[in-house]
Amino acid sequence: MMHELGHAIGLQHEHQRQDRGQYLEFHCENLDGYEQAKRKAAVDERAYFEDDEDIETRMSLVCNDDEIAFDYLPAALPFIRQKDHRLESEKAKFKYYVQLDSFDYDSIMIYSSHANTPIDIDATNPKTWVLKRKDGTAVWQGGSKRAADAKITEGDIARVAQLYFKARGATLEATGLGKWDGQRIRKARLTN
Ligand SMILES: [Zn+2]
Numbered sequence: 001m002m003h004e005l006g007h008a009i010g011l012q013h014e015h016q017r018q019d020r021g022q023y024l025e026f027h028c029e030n031l032d033g034y035e036q037a038k039r040k041a042a043v044d045e046r047a048y049f050e051d052d053e054d055i056e057t058r059m060s061l062v063c064n065d066d067e068i069a070f071d072y073l074p075a076a077l078p079f080i081r082q083k084d085h086r087l088e089s090e091k092a093k094f095k096y097y098v099q100l101d102s103f104d105y106d107s108i109m110i111y112s113s114h115a116n117t118p119i120d121i122d123a124t125n126p127k128t129w130v131l132k133r134k135d136g137t138a139v140w141q142g143g144s145k146r147a148a149d150a151k152i153t154e155g156d157i158a159r160v161a162q163l164y165f166k167a168r169g170a171t172l173e174a175t176g177l178g179k180w181d182g183q184r185i186r187k188a189r190l191t192n
Pocket residue numbers: 003007013
């Protein structure tokens with residue numbers, strides 16, 4: 001629920017950050033529907049692939065391209081990395097760069113390790129996970145294995161503050177992009 005509110009406010013998924021590869025492993029092959037997608041990609045009725053592309057290459061495209069994932073493996077859609085938005089207008093790209101300098105593993109906007117896996121798998125086995133940290137350990141949405149105990153992190157709050165700094169009359173510099181500094185935001189609000 002808090003996660004959905006985060007979207008409504010304008011937050012993106014933490015695990016879809018452009019730089020997520022530095023922090024997370026994405027195991028597309030563990031997604032629900034992967035084997036079916038593989039069979040479909042081998043036949044390729046929609047002609048997405050080149051004839052000489054092997055199945056590994058095709059599946060890598062299925063797992064990383066919005067359009068192909070939409071048709072072949074919808075479970076992959078909420079994991080696809082954000083595109084590089086650096087060449088877009090300030091306004092268009094702004095929301096994609098509302099993120100901390102550090103990666104927020106406990107964010108309310110991250111998916112838990114076993115998200116979108118088949119229901120009959122053993123979710124305690126790391127080999128079945130779709131997302132894991134570089135050290136092989138799990139990530140939990142809101143920092144807790146129990147969904148009922150999920151919490152908003154300081155990082156989540158900081159991102160909301162960055163998104164709405166204009167409403168507060170402050171400047172981007174004043175919020176110290178990347179850091180939650182309530183003191184500084186309050187001060188900026190008073191001086192603008
Ligand atoms: Zn979401």
